[in-house]
Amino acid sequence: MYPPSIEKLIHHFSKFPTIGPRTATRFAFYCLNAPEKEIKELMSALQEVRNSLSFCKICFRSIAKEKEFCSVCANRGRERDVICVVEKEADLLAIEKTNEYNGIYFILGGTISPLKKEDFKKIRAKELKERIENHKDHGLPKIKEVIIATNQNTEGEATANYVSRILTSLNIKHTRLGRGLPTGGELEYADEDTLTHSLKGRK
Template sequence: MAGYHVPPLERLVDQFESLPGIGHKSAQRIAYHVLNMSREEAQRFAQTITDAHENIHYCSVCCNLTDSDLCPICRSDNRDKSIICVVEDPRDVFALERTNEFNATYHVLHGAISPLGGVGPDQLKIKELLKRVGDGAVKEVIMATNPTVEGEATAMYISRLLKPLGIRVTRLAYGIPVGGDLEYADEVTLSRAIEGRQEL
């Protein structure tokens, strides 16, 4: 059985394995699951992927993913349009929305500045952000890029562009997670927690 292989199955496994977070064993499991679907289920599954790929695009305002010109957040009249929270990825919007605490708008950069990765400011949705703040209605931009070297560099770069426009630029607080123990926190996390301390 060592030489046994079915090329269409191998290609299917390879496709699933190319997805982020899917190893070879998981890819095999998914591929066998797909093969056990009825023909109608398999066609519906494939059509759903095609439909998503064809119908989902960037919101014309915030660059988040949507299937219409404006995403639901930008369409909403109940959102505070004077505050924009800048994130790296559409998944960050979903994470922040789950808190039910933020009632303003977002701007999705679709990445972070990474000279080593070949990603410069022109590859991100920074020009679109500058265009949004140019009308004078925006009072504050919250930088919610990831606490990585690339995220910090991106936040600083955008901050330097916005400050001369008289816009308040803030950064998400970072530090000890709720329920965490100080003894397990690294030095950078602890120093951030001390910098971001609040009065009780």
């Protein structure tokens, strides 16, 4: 057994996403051994993130605490009747980079694992429902479409199905991102599922 304070730190690092006890142990010893300056800066960065940031009231993107809405939601030029539901902020940034989407967003803040049913508490399902029900309260127009833009993996699929059920119950038109061969993708190396979707979605 390690000293109790190390064990405590391992326990907290084990709660980080994708981190098991072994990596958490490496993190704890890294923090014990790192130069004083490094750890001071890490702690002040942690403090700053907690103190200076808040979430956009519409899409839950991280924004400066003094603001109410993010740059996308505050932009009057965006179509406010189309909502793109993404897992995390990185996905929002990826879609923004395409310059192809002019609607607004909703960040779920996670995914649902098909095996852990309690995971649905970890995503903003309740908030999404409220958001759609109270869409007009924000001075926004009637929702025309919700695009479910979760990842094309098991968790993303499970999450999309869960979100889809919510939207169906609210009678909201919703779509999924198109599936097929990625740009630069070669037929020879594509899996059957991708090819099947690619064939079905042919133009």
